[in-house]
Amino acid sequence: MRPVHYLGVFIPVAIALELAHAGPVVVFGAAALAVIPCAAVMGEATEAIAARTGPGIGGLLNVTFGNAPELIIAFFALIEGLQEVVKASIVGSIIGNILLVMGAAMVVGGLPREKQTFNRTAAHAQSAMLMLALVALVFPAIFQLIHGGGLPRVGVDEVDFGSDLEKLSFGVAIVLLISYAAGLIFSLRTHRAVFNPYDAKEEEAHHWPVRRAAVYLALAAVAVGVMSEILVGSISDASKDIGLSEFFVGVFVVAIVGNAAEHWVAVLVAAKDKMDLAVNIAIGSSAQIALFVAPLLVLLSFVVGDHPMALVFNGYELGALLFAVLIANLVTQDGESNWFEGVQLLSLYAVLGLVFYFA
Numbered sequence: 001m002r003p004v005h006y007l008g009v010f011i012p013v014a015i016a017l018e019l020a021h022a023g024p025v026v027v028f029g030a031a032a033l034a035v036i037p038c039a040a041v042m043g044e045a046t047e048a049i050a051a052r053t054g055p056g057i058g059g060l061l062n063v064t065f066g067n068a069p070e071l072i073i074a075f076f077a078l079i080e081g082l083q084e085v086v087k088a089s090i091v092g093s094i095i096g097n098i099l100l101v102m103g104a105a106m107v108v109g110g111l112p113r114e115k116q117t118f119n120r121t122a123a124h125a126q127s128a129m130l131m132l133a134l135v136a137l138v139f140p141a142i143f144q145l146i147h148g149g150g151l152p153r154v155g156v157d158e159v160d161f162g163s164d165l166e167k168l169s170f171g172v173a174i175v176l177l178i179s180y181a182a183g184l185i186f187s188l189r190t191h192r193a194v195f196n197p198y199d200a201k202e203e204e205a206h207h208w209p210v211r212r213a214a215v216y217l218a219l220a221a222v223a224v225g226v227m228s229e230i231l232v233g234s235i236s237d238a239s240k241d242i243g244l245s246e247f248f249v250g251v252f253v254v255a256i257v258g259n260a261a262e263h264w265v266a267v268l269v270a271a272k273d274k275m276d277l278a279v280n281i282a283i284g285s286s287a288q289i290a291l292f293v294a295p296l297l298v299l300l301s302f303v304v305g306d307h308p309m310a311l312v313f314n315g316y317e318l319g320a321l322l323f324a325v326l327i328a329n330l331v332t333q334d335g336e337s338n339w340f341e342g343v344q345l346l347s348l349y350a351v352l353g354l355v356f357y358f359a
Contacts, residue, residue: 002040004264010034011223018230024237031231032257038227039069039257041220043265048213067093067285067293069224073254074297075304076232083158083309085235085250086297091317092255093289094130095324099349100256101266102282102331106342109270109278116275120335125191126283127329129183133290134325136172140165140311141318152314154247154359161310169311170302173295180291231257248356251317275337283328316359320352 014030070093074086109116141151144165152159208216231254239249256263270278294311301309313321327348331341 004040005037007033007037011038011227014227014230018233023241024234025241027230028234028238031227031234032253034227035069035073035224035231035257038220038224040264041216042068042224045208045213045217045220048208049210049217067288068221069228069257070255070289071293071296072221072224073228073231073257074293075300076228077235078297078301078305078309080232081158081305082232082235082246082250083301083305084152084156084314085246085254086309087311087313087317088247088250089254090289090294090297091313091320092251093293094286095320095349095352096252096255096263097282097286097289098324098328099345099352101263101285102279102328103342103345103349104263105266105270105275105278105282106337106345107339108267108342109273109275110337110339110342113273115336115338116270116273117336118275118279118332120332122187122276123279123283123332123335124329125186126280126287127325127332129179129287130283130290130325130328132179133176133287133294134321136176137290137294137311137313137321138318140168140172141313143168144312151318152312154314154316155245158306159310159312160307161312165310165312166302166308169298169308172311173298176291176295180288180295183287183291244357245359247316247359251320251356252353279332279337283332286324286328316356320356323348 010030010033014027014034017027017030070089074089077083077086077089106116144151144161147164149161235246235249235254239246244253266278266281269281298309298311301307327345331337331345
């Protein structure tokens with residue numbers, strides 16, 4: 001049993017606290033900690049199944065379950081009408097993977113070494129996908145501004161932007177999903193060798209059989225669903241009691257919790273000098289959020305909630321997205337990394353944290 005699994009004790013604790021109507025801060029903290037081991041188990045189970053079913057099904061499983069905790073959390077937030085929290089968590093996941101995860105991986109992997117190398121072609125392909133997603137995510141806001149509208153204010157739960165922007169967001173979501181599907185074909189079929197630099201035979205065989213992994217996957221998904229409902233239900237009151245805005249909680253706390261498993265794995269493999277995998281996890285996960293999770297949530301918002309969610313981000317979110325994606329393209333150009341680059345990424349993440357705290 002890995003240390004992260006011991007956090008599973010918070011699952012019954014969070015349920016008990018919720019039933020006992022405990023303070024929202026305590027409930028939120030317990031539920032947040034409980035999501036982390038669930039995410040870790042989902043990651044391990046997906047890896048175990050993918051190792052035995054081949055890259056095609058493995059890729060599908062990664063799409064379906066890799067960001068499942070965040071998807072589930074965001075879905076419950078949509079039901080509660082917290083659309084701006086959902087958009088904040090999307091932005092938080094993208095900047096968190098690029099700046100926090102990749103920064104931490106470069107520091108941990110680079111400190112004992114002069115430099116680390118990774119596949120520049122694969123990293124650049126992922127970064128290019130991110131750039132496409134950035135344009136798609138920014139232009140609905142530009143449309144809103146050109147037509148005399150304003151961007152959403154920090155602190156609001158949801159904004160009804162009208163049918164034109166809802167239809168535009170729907171169309172953008174479809175294009176992004178098609179682009180992501182094409183990216184899967186590119187990385188898993190036509191250019192598989194570029195994105196799979198390690199020989200599977202060199203990796204340790206996973207100790208979970210497929211049936212056990214499938215059971216663990218299902219149980220973890222159910223647990224994440226329950227914890228997510230508790231987590232989302234306590235966000236508003238907990239953020240007020242702590243003195244943090246829902247905006248800050250969505251960008252930093254919810255995003256980090258929802259991607260806890262991927263964060264841990266990226267840093268771990270970087271320490272083993274597998275920077276190819278670490279960079280692909282960090283950049284690839286950001287691309288998944290932008291090209292798969294965000295548009296899927298837009299489509300889901302047409303089914304749940306008071307009105308569809310338009311892909312119009314506030315000014316802070318747009319600025320963070322712009323600079324994070326530009327930096328992702330910059331640091332992957334030479335196919336090399338060192339610990340100082342990691343420090344710079346972490347420093348920018350800290351600066352954004354300060355800005356979002358005072359926003």
